[in-house]
Amino acid sequence: MKFADLHLHTYFSDGTFSPEELAGHGQRLGFAALSLTDHDSVEGCARMAAACGAAGIEFISGTELTAEHNDTELHLLGYFVDTQNQKLLTEMAGFQVVRQNRIREMVAKLNELNMPLKAESVFALANCKSPGRPHVARALVKAGLCKSLDEAFERFLKKNRPAWVPKAKMSALEGVELIHQAGGLAIMAHPGLNRTDDVIPALVDAGLDGIECFHTKHSTATSERYLEIADKFHLLVTGGSDCHGFSKGKPLIGTVKLPYEHVEKLKAKMAERQLTTNERQ
Ligand SMILES: [Zn+2]
Ligand SMILES: [Zn+2]
Secondary structure (H helix, E strand, C coil): CCEEECCECCCCCCCCCCHHHHHHHHHHCCCCEEECCCECCCCCHHHHHHHHHHHCCEEECEEEEEEEECCEEEEEEEECCCCCCHHHHHHHHHHHHHHHHHHHHHHHHHHHCCCCCCHHHHHHHHCCCCCCHHHHHHHHHHCCCCCCHHHHHHHHHCCCCCCCCCCCCEEHHHHHHHHHHCCCEEEECCHHHHCCHHHHHHHHHCCCCEEEEEECCCCHHHHHHHHHHHHHCCCEEEEECCECCCCCCCCCCCCCCEECHHHHHHHHHHHHHHHHHHHHC
């Protein structure tokens, strides 16, 4: 049996592995295909593609965007996106600025709570263009202000905790469109985490291509529910570990093994789309 992990993060967003380390873990675990889905970034894709190529692993370019629909936050995975697509790169640069400003706001709130953390130390630790809450948590631990990442999230950073700052998000319909115009497939990430079932029909109308049925935090029953929903709406099925290396506890790569037949279906959809695009031209 061939397997894939289509949801992975590196240090180009809030993971701790380099693309090469991640490809090495993928090889050790026997994966046939991997995708890199850093938040608001495709920066690591070229190195990941090279590392996967050297390891004999098929690589699928990807990214993960944060979006909302009717006040419900959701994450969109974009697979096979053109990593040189100008509009995608421009939009992502904007999202990265939003992320950096959010870090400053969270640090300001922490300072008001007498936690003497500097935004610069978070940026230095993050050392990437897409910093996020896990970086703030790590900086708090590194500065000796919290004992663990869990404590940092529980006391300060989780939604509605005192240093939490809401994130400005694009609309999910725009997100689907952005991924499509960059030549990719738009997939709703971990619907079981965001409780986004109600918004699925609207996104399907907007052209959503699939849903991530298999995820580390989906129970078997949850995966089965989304497989049924995927079937009902004729959606593609994806899955991945959402591994962030050591930034959210233990590395998760290997916990989800997506049967390769789903990768073949993704590729068939891409081929079908290219065919219709060519016919139109
Ligand atoms: Zn996510
Ligand atoms: Zn993710």
